[in-house]
Amino acid sequence: MQPRHLFILATAVGAWLGYANPLAQLPLAALLLPAGLMVLGQNAATLRDAFRQAWLAGSLAALGCLYWVYWPVEHFGGMHWLLALPLPVLLSLAMGAYFGLFGLAAHLAARRLTPLNGLLFLGLAWTLMEMAVATLLSGFPWLTLSSAFVPWTVVVLPASWIGAYGLSGVLALIACGAVLGRGSRPCAAVAAVAALLVLGVGLFTLRTYTEDAQPRTVAIVQGNIDQSLKWDNSYQAATVARYVDLSRKIQITAKPALIIWPETAMPFYLQDDTPLRKPVLDFLASTNATLLLGSPAYTLGHGDYSLFNRAYLLSGASAPTWYDKEHLVPFGEYMPLSQWLPLDKLVHGVGDFAPGHDQKPLYTGDLAVGMLICYEAIFPELAQERVSQGANLICIISNDAWFGATSAPLQHLSLTALRAIEQGRWIVRSTNTGISAFIDPLGRIHRAGPQFVPLAAAWQVHARTQITPFHKYYRALLACAGLLAALFAALLLLGGAAPARKRP
Numbered sequence: 001m002q003p004r005h006l007f008i009l010a011t012a013v014g015a016w017l018g019y020a021n022p023l024a025q026l027p028l029a030a031l032l033l034p035a036g037l038m039v040l041g042q043n044a045a046t047l048r049d050a051f052r053q054a055w056l057a058g059s060l061a062a063l064g065c066l067y068w069v070y071w072p073v074e075h076f077g078g079m080h081w082l083l084a085l086p087l088p089v090l091l092s093l094a095m096g097a098y099f100g101l102f103g104l105a106a107h108l109a110a111r112r113l114t115p116l117n118g119l120l121f122l123g124l125a126w127t128l129m130e131m132a133v134a135t136l137l138s139g140f141p142w143l144t145l146s147s148a149f150v151p152w153t154v155v156v157l158p159a160s161w162i163g164a165y166g167l168s169g170v171l172a173l174i175a176c177g178a179v180l181g182r183g184s185r186p187c188a189a190v191a192a193v194a195a196l197l198v199l200g201v202g203l204f205t206l207r208t209y210t211e212d213a214q215p216r217t218v219a220i221v222q223g224n225i226d227q228s229l230k231w232d233n234s235y236q237a238a239t240v241a242r243y244v245d246l247s248r249k250i251q252i253t254a255k256p257a258l259i260i261w262p263e264t265a266m267p268f269y270l271q272d273d274t275p276l277r278k279p280v281l282d283f284l285a286s287t288n289a290t291l292l293l294g295s296p297a298y299t300l301g302h303g304d305y306s307l308f309n310r311a312y313l314l315s316g317a318s319a320p321t322w323y324d325k326e327h328l329v330p331f332g333e334y335m336p337l338s339q340w341l342p343l344d345k346l347v348h349g350v351g352d353f354a355p356g357h358d359q360k361p362l363y364t365g366d367l368a369v370g371m372l373i374c375y376e377a378i379f380p381e382l383a384q385e386r387v388s389q390g391a392n393l394i395c396i397i398s399n400d401a402w403f404g405a406t407s408a409p410l411q412h413l414s415l416t417a418l419r420a421i422e423q424g425r426w427i428v429r430s431t432n433t434g435i436s437a438f439i440d441p442l443g444r445i446h447r448a449g450p451q452f453v454p455l456a457a458a459w460q461v462h463a464r465t466q467i468t469p470f471h472k473y474y475r476a477l478l479a480c481a482g483l484l485a486a487l488f489a490a491l492l493l494l495g496g497a498a499p500a501r502k503r504p
Helices: 003-018 027-043 047-076 086-112 115-138 145-149 159-180 187-207 232-256 276-287 374-378 380-388 408-423 476-492
Strands: 216-222 256-259 290-301 304-315 319-326 362-364 367-373 391-398 427-431 437-439 456-461
Touching: 003 027, 003 047, 003 145, 003 290, 027 047, 027 115, 027 145, 027 216, 047 086, 047 374, 047 408, 086 115, 086 159, 115 159, 115 187, 115 476, 145 256, 145 408, 159 256, 159 304, 159 380, 159 408, 159 476, 187 362, 216 232, 216 437, 232 256, 232 276, 232 456, 256 427, 276 290, 276 304, 290 391, 304 362, 304 367, 319 362, 367 380, 374 437, 380 408, 391 408, 408 437, 437 476
Parallel strands: 216 256, 216 427, 256 290, 367 391, 391 427
Antiparallel strands: 216 456, 290 304, 304 319, 362 367, 427 437
16 A cells, blocks of 8 residues: 555544544544645645645545434435435535645645744644634534544643634644654644643643532433434323423432423424423423423514524523524525525424524523524534623533434534533533533533433533633634734745755
């Protein structure tokens, strides 16, 4: 096998092992992804070859991590398996294009910048790449490099200062510097200093972490409702009964300030006065509990009908309040460009939703609950908005039953932990089949799972008001990234060839 093919394979295998998966996760292996892409780009003969080789390696890496896209489309979307199989391949090829651009950047850096400037440029390029993935075409920041290191708390804590994308750039710099350091002492020194800074900031954050608010007990209920039965009318009453029964037990044993049910836990319109709603209201009246739950909702006006993916906050003492999901899943919850694309949604049974527009917290007692529903947890800017609106606790309701026993629920949980670190907030995550969990502001995951069993669990959380440096300087960090990008673009366009050096 040629060295180039070995680098392509090592790059892909690094991603497969480094990101969360059901078999064995080795976070350090994820660094093979940026390192391998850099080597491929720098050793390519032309720009075209640099892009093509990095694109191939990145596509294989993405496919090993995103294979699970097949599962919801084939199992719940009514699509024949022969038609469903190409979908993760097509998505991975699209994701691979971003990695191809990183390989192209590595090719240019090797020829137009000094080794040290090239290394700094590649760290920035990785950050900008992840930001582009999160923004363009609705965004899909699923393969954030820093998410692979969530099991190693000390490594991911710098995200409270520079965010998940900034930390990914530093990790990519360390990986690339380890390779370039064989021929450049400055690159080796910078990579070593960056690694020490990451560990130093992590240790400092661990040592200085404090809580200044009284603990509040919050409970999560995981109904474990079979996705194929969830929307069956004959099964709806049993679904309500299971959630009420589990909640009544945890209310008696833990007396939580808030009980949280998952996304669309109630597979009917809770706003309508139907027999299905009565057991929920009776439970609230008999226990004086406060309940946050997911249910579809609708509005009618001037002949228009709008459907929403809604989270309701209910208690016997006040009128219901709610949050409507803002960032919807393309091809799942709505069809993008539906006036031009002759396609139907890939997953059925979840409605054609309209986006919500109110990010204000839901209030109960001293808890200001910032809501994120399912997919929204992977976007840093949404958690940023919730805290900016005054949230002192973040609640995520989800239904990862769509993904079965694949890598997706594990990867989703890792991305969620990054939001807790960035914003310095406790996150309470309630899902239908798992992985339900409590996540502290250091990204440590408590009482996670197990999957595919009904459960009710309680934990003490804190309503935090402290602001992280990342939250405080969020816009300044974005501006800094833009300015540095412009500076390096000028160096690449105006600079001459760098002195010849041995390729890694």
